[in-house]
Amino acid sequence: MCGIAGFLDPTLAAAAAPSLLQRMTDALRHRGPDAEGQWQDASLGLALGHRRLSIVDLSPAGAQPMLSASGRYVVVFNGEIYNVAAIRTELQAAGRAPAWRGHSDTEALLAACDAWGVEATLPRLDGMFAIALFDRSARCLHLVRARLGEKPLYWCTDGDTRLAFASELHALRRGPIGTGEVDTAALRDYLQRGYVHAPRTILRGVAKVTPGEHVRITLAGAGRFAVQRSRYWSAFDVARAGLAAPRAFEDHEALERLRTLLDDSVRLRMVADVPLGAFLSGGIDSSLVVATMQRLSPRPVRTFTIGFGEARYDEAVHARAVAAHLGTEHTELTATPQDALDLIPQLPGMLDEPMADSSLIPTFLVSRLARQHVTVSLSGDGGDELFGGYARYALTERIAAQQAQLPHWLRRVAAAGMRATPTGAWDALGRLLPARITAHRLGDRAHKLADRLVLDDVPSLYASLSSWWPVPGEVLSSDVRAHLPPATAHRFALSSSAATLAERMMAEDLTHYLPGDILAKVDRASMAVSLEARVPLLDHKLVEFAWQLPMHMKVRDGRGKWLLRTLLHEYVPAALVERPKQGFTVPVEHWLRGELRDWAQDLLSPAALARHGLLDARVVGTYLREHLEGLRAWTPQLWSVLRLQAWHAGRRATG
Numbered sequence: 001m002c003g004i005a006g007f008l009d010p011t012l013a014a015a016a017a018p019s020l021l022q023r024m025t026d027a028l029r030h031r032g033p034d035a036e037g038q039w040q041d042a043s044l045g046l047a048l049g050h051r052r053l054s055i056v057d058l059s060p061a062g063a064q065p066m067l068s069a070s071g072r073y074v075v076v077f078n079g080e081i082y083n084v085a086a087i088r089t090e091l092q093a094a095g096r097a098p099a100w101r102g103h104s105d106t107e108a109l110l111a112a113c114d115a116w117g118v119e120a121t122l123p124r125l126d127g128m129f130a131i132a133l134f135d136r137s138a139r140c141l142h143l144v145r146a147r148l149g150e151k152p153l154y155w156c157t158d159g160d161t162r163l164a165f166a167s168e169l170h171a172l173r174r175g176p177i178g179t180g181e182v183d184t185a186a187l188r189d190y191l192q193r194g195y196v197h198a199p200r201t202i203l204r205g206v207a208k209v210t211p212g213e214h215v216r217i218t219l220a221g222a223g224r225f226a227v228q229r230s231r232y233w234s235a236f237d238v239a240r241a242g243l244a245a246p247r248a249f250e251d252h253e254a255l256e257r258l259r260t261l262l263d264d265s266v267r268l269r270m271v272a273d274v275p276l277g278a279f280l281s282g283g284i285d286s287s288l289v290v291a292t293m294q295r296l297s298p299r300p301v302r303t304f305t306i307g308f309g310e311a312r313y314d315e316a317v318h319a320r321a322v323a324a325h326l327g328t329e330h331t332e333l334t335a336t337p338q339d340a341l342d343l344i345p346q347l348p349g350m351l352d353e354p355m356a357d358s359s360l361i362p363t364f365l366v367s368r369l370a371r372q373h374v375t376v377s378l379s380g381d382g383g384d385e386l387f388g389g390y391a392r393y394a395l396t397e398r399i400a401a402q403q404a405q406l407p408h409w410l411r412r413v414a415a416a417g418m419r420a421t422p423t424g425a426w427d428a429l430g431r432l433l434p435a436r437i438t439a440h441r442l443g444d445r446a447h448k449l450a451d452r453l454v455l456d457d458v459p460s461l462y463a464s465l466s467s468w469w470p471v472p473g474e475v476l477s478s479d480v481r482a483h484l485p486p487a488t489a490h491r492f493a494l495s496s497s498a499a500t501l502a503e504r505m506m507a508e509d510l511t512h513y514l515p516g517d518i519l520a521k522v523d524r525a526s527m528a529v530s531l532e533a534r535v536p537l538l539d540h541k542l543v544e545f546a547w548q549l550p551m552h553m554k555v556r557d558g559r560g561k562w563l564l565r566t567l568l569h570e571y572v573p574a575a576l577v578e579r580p581k582q583g584f585t586v587p588v589e590h591w592l593r594g595e596l597r598d599w600a601q602d603l604l605s606p607a608a609l610a611r612h613g614l615l616d617a618r619v620v621g622t623y624l625r626e627h628l629e630g631l632r633a634w635t636p637q638l639w640s641v642l643r644l645q646a647w648h649a650g651r652r653a654t655g
Contacts, residue, residue: 002064003028003051003527004076004132004153005166008141009176010223014042020176024164025049027171031078031527039065039074041134044219046141048132050076053530055376056084058273061102068110069098072137078167079129079151080534081105082268087112087124118142122214122232126268126539130209132165139219147233148382148538149198149211149515152523154352156180156206160224163217169352172206180204184480187614187644188487191472192463194356194640195516202353202647211235211515233540235511236493242547243498251566254553257545258563265539266292266378274375277302279366279533280328282318284389284561284568284577285380289536291571293378294326302374303328306335306366308586321576333369340365340586341595347643348650350528356468356640357517358588364525371529381518382537385510386546388560393502396462400501408456459490462505466513468640475619475641500551510543589635593628600624600638603645612648615641 005024012020017040025036032051040047050064067074081087084105091097091108096115101107105127112121118133128150133142143165145153154172155165156179164175173179183204186196198208209215212233219225249257270276270293278290280303293301303323307316316332323330340361347360370377384390455461464470473481494507519535526533536542546554549563556562568577592600602608604624606617620641627634 002053002076002078003031003167003171004049004078004130005164005171005175006046006048006076006132007162007164007176008044008046008217008219008225009162009164010045011162012045012176014040014045017042017045017047020174021047021049023174024166024171025051027174028167030530031167033530035063037063037065039067039076041136044139045223046134048074048076048134053375053532055080055272055274055532057102057104057107059102062104062106064106066106066110068114070114073110073113073133073135075106075110075131075133077106077109077129077131077133078153079127079131079146080532081109081125081127081129082271083124083126084108084271091115119214119232126541128534128538130167141217141219143209143215143217144232145209145211145213147212147540148235148510148519148535148543150519150523150535150538152352152520153209154201154206155209155215157227160226163225169201169203169206179206182612182614182648184476184483184614185485187480188472188476188484190354190356190644191469191475191640192467193512193516194468194636195520196353197512197516211511235543236507238540238544239494239499239503239507239510239547242544242549243503245548246550247548249549249553251553254549254563255567258542258567261539261542261545262288262292262536262567263296265536265542267296268539269378269534269536270296272376275302275373276376276378277304277370277374278378279303279370279380280305280319280323280330281315281380282320282322282577283315283380284564285383285537286319287322287380287572287577288383288564288568289378289380290322290328291326291568292536294328295571300327300329302370303330304366304370304373304377305330305332306362306369307332308335308337308362318576318579322572325572325576331369331373333365335362335365337587337591337595341591344596344599344646348646350524351647352524354640354644354647355517355521355524356636356643357521358586358639360521360525361586363521364528367526367531367533368529371531374531376532376534377526378534378536379522380537381522381535382514383561383564385506385514386537386543386554387562387564388502388506388551388554390505390509390560392462392465393505393560394555394558396458396465396505397501399465400458400461403455403461457490458501459492462508463490468636475615475623475637477613477616480614502551502555588639589633592635592638593630597628600642603642603649604638608645608649614644614648 021038028051032053034054035052037050048065065074065076087108091111098111129146130151130153131144143155152167154169156177157163158177162177164172164177166172180203186200186202190196196202198210201208212231214230214232216228217225278293280286280290290303305316305319343361469475492504494504522533553563604620609615609617623634623637626632627638
């Protein structure tokens, strides 16, 4: 795991390039604290930089930037290629292997490019990576991101003469090209999703290489270049192919196929020349990964859990029980509210872009705990998106079915009446209802239901259920709204007629939410402490298998992840892992009324909001007042604007 950066700038004096590149890679020291390196072609104005976190082949033979044996290719890359042994075997069998200098995945990648070319090599790679590779013969710079997007890669140009790229925006901002102001369309995207979806970034003129994308920058004459973008793998294509030709698995056949694929994926991700462990929450996904690791390991696996004192948010007791049953070497830390609160001021420096997911806090805390003992940790992310684990899938289907039975005019009338009734009146009614009826904060729930009643299409309904600000325009300042491009209608990108509604939602999450939120969160939190996080459930062969399965093997008897659960129950008793999904959350709603109250009021004061002029101070003030007074629970809305404000303040502080 590493950090990469570089630029193409023929106008820059050759003597100035090393110091400029050093500034960029210095910003990535946390991603690679063990070593650093540079490579430069002064005649082209091209420079590649690398920060190394040594995981496989700790010797200088694994250092980057690295040239291929032929001298044709030079590469810097971030991540891991897991199937190195298979690539080396194939090259040797064909008589095309070089005289190996070491056993790093970097050397195997370059040897594959020498033998097969870049385009033929990419589909052969099994790993998580962001690659910058220069073909000296074809004078072409290749920027490549892995299939599911575990590792980030940002890039920008100032036309067709200068270009820069980096693992993080922090590094890119130190490069030769100005990174611009806030992109207001991306800001709207952030306020709705809680993250900025690729290829956009929060900054105008800066893009993300998207998952599975291959960007070619070919140098032409007169110091200019041409850009060509293509995709070597697409999750949507995988979904369409699986739906078009589903496999007729019997239950036992699907179970054995899952076992084989997961064993292979975990085995590959356990290869490291440094200590290795796993995050364990005690839920289905992490427990299955750890159970598989323990089966494949000759010694107890190191596992790590963060707990919280508040029972509603604490999964440590469940993780402890699973660890005891599997016999892992378990380490647990109970984080106090103060531990989490002390971390909040550090979050802007950890993030390239504003991110509203509060589970970044426990993810960082468990990463920091793990890094005290290991350098690599496996994670259970990905199971919900592949095997139907999110409750919002069933909720959307249920609401859509109910709304289809009512004419639109009737729903509009009902919604207007619900909104006209103050939340306090609804809450008073809730207190009169029998105790067996869940009526807590009835007014808040009634007003949210009113917002959804008027939605006519399912994509908009699903967006509202997973949105931070369902109508983000309401909180933007009038100046920003005046210059916003028209919002596009919500739609599902997976339009296959064979897809169920749940499958369309799963495809959206796999291609948007997973890389934009979940994987970005894991990457930033783990790399902030120089820990490599690996995600076995996102091996592309497992993803392709999941999309060949019929829905009844994912959701059965109203419960998601049926196939994962069934396999896990062979290793861990159901009583230890079967419980309502908690998620990796922290009590932000209560903190905003307590320990974080002063911090929130300061960041959301009219004076603070006026510094960038992006948000409507009146709207934000109303939401904050209602939340602090307990009239409404505006946690998602307030947390998203607080993270935006904190990010913007951190950006201003660092210039």
